[in-house]
Amino acid sequence: MRFKKLLASLIAAGVSAGVYAQEAAAAAPAPPVIDKADSVWMIVATALVLLMTPALALFYGGMVHRKNVLNTMMMSFITMGVVSVLWVLVGYSLAFGKSPNGFVGGLEYLWGKDISFTTPYGTQTIPAALFMLFQMKFAIITPALISGAIAERVKFGGYLLFIVLWSLIVYAPTACWVWNADGWLYKLGALDFAGGTVVHLSSGVAALALCIVLGKRKGAATVPNNITLTLLGGGLLWFGWFGFNAGSALAMNDVAIVSFLTTHLAAAIAMVSWLVAEKAVTGKMTAIGGASGLVAGLVCITPAAGFVDISGSLIIGVLAGVVCFFGIQLKHKLGYDDALDVVGVHGIGGLLGAILTGVLASPEINSAVTKVALEGGRGGLITKQLIAAGAVGVFSLVVTLALAFLVSKTVGLRADDAQEEAGLDHSYHGEDAYGSIAPNSA
Secondary structure, eight states: OHHHHHHHHHHHHHHHHHHHHHHHHHHSOOOOOOOHHHHHHHHHHHHHHHHHHHHHHHHHHTTSOGGGHHHHHHHHHHHHHHHHHHIIIIIHHHHHSOOSSSSSOOSTTGGGTTOOSSSBSTTSSSBHHHHHHHHHHHHHHHHHHHHTTTTTSBOHHHHHHHHHHHIIIIIHHHHHHHHSTTOHHHHHTOOOSSOIIIIIIHHHHHHHHHHHHHOOOSSSOOOOSOHHHHHHHHHHHHHHHHHHHHGGGSSSSHHHHHHHHHHHHHHHHHHHHHHHHHHHHHSOOOHHHHHHHHHHHHHHHTTTTTTOOHHHHHHHHHHHHHHHHHHTTHHHHHOOOOTTOHIIIIIHHHHHHHHHHHHHOOTTSSHHHHHHHTTTOHHHHHHHHHHHHHHHHHHHHHHHHHHHHHHHHTTOSBOOHHHHHHOHIIIIISOOSSSOSOTTOO
16 A cells, blocks of 8 residues: 555656646747848848948048048048958957956957857857857947048058057957946946947047047148048948848847837938038038938937837937037037047937937837836936946047057057148058049148
8 A cells, every 4th residue: 555655656746747847848948040031131231231331431531631532431441351350360259258257258259269150149040150240340330430530640550550459459348348248238237229339439439539649630621522422421321320220139020120210210300400400500501411410310329229219219310410510519619630520420429329228218119128127217227328338438538548659659640740741642552532633732
């Protein structure tokens, strides 16, 4: 009798264990698998983001003196070569490797090691190598943004050394802080959908630091050589930005569609609000103002694109156009020479966008993320956004000043007076942009 009871107990325990195991297996999330549709979309988005760098070259190239067009464009183009190699060998690992401290990634992906073409990245449904490629394009354009502030007066060799150091010491760590699941700002709960702090605020603050170190250009103020290039560049930036923001959903889903729509609306209304502000102050609506306004809208919506609804994107766009228009006036009052308004558009725009993300993030959009972010209340999220912006801004400012001092004391950062007078196209590249001007002409 005792044996029968014992046997029955053992059978019941086994059945219970089996049921529990089945329930646990059912409750556990299935491991991610690569989705072909998501992968195709991310290949397209990656290509769109790469397009933004030559678009930026056009945007910047149209606004400088004729004697500096090629040099200005080359400072964007060269990042596609230098940063691509740097990212695969070192940068990606520092940004997205497993971080033991939340400040910089580990070295497991060093020299391109163990970046899989066939297994997903983390919980995503795209190959790890494709995620690395997508993030590479962000790393490429960020130092290129800085170049607009220091156009027409920087040594090309010094600039190359600077972007190598800056990409590794500033960009990669801040990307780790914000986007790496081990990053301290990621764990804090700060939101940055596609790079308001990592890309725009960090580059805008770095641009300010370099303007301080380099000082003002010699001679007359910049006279744009070809505004049509700037308009073309602005239009292509708008087009490429859909990959930048909508691609940051990392899948073809509702968040990607929301991001596409909010990005477009913010750029559209920011262009209008900039022109209205410009008309009120100067009496004119300029082509450069229209192009600058749409870029300001794109910058400001970037951290918020996957977290706000239509009304939120419109509010962000209106404020972006007006605030960034007046923001670029600071260079005249404070005396720094920001050649192409990088500080006013990307620095101030990135800061504004980061804050407004906290103010306007909707629990109905991308709810898996926004509901968690808002658990501490709206004020708590805004505080986190301020902490993230402050940390990234201060870090970029301090380290950029140190790197600028280092480069200045070694290979040199500022072009000499003779090179600047002759034009940097002739001095560094031996070419003329339009093939019809003498080296010393303006």
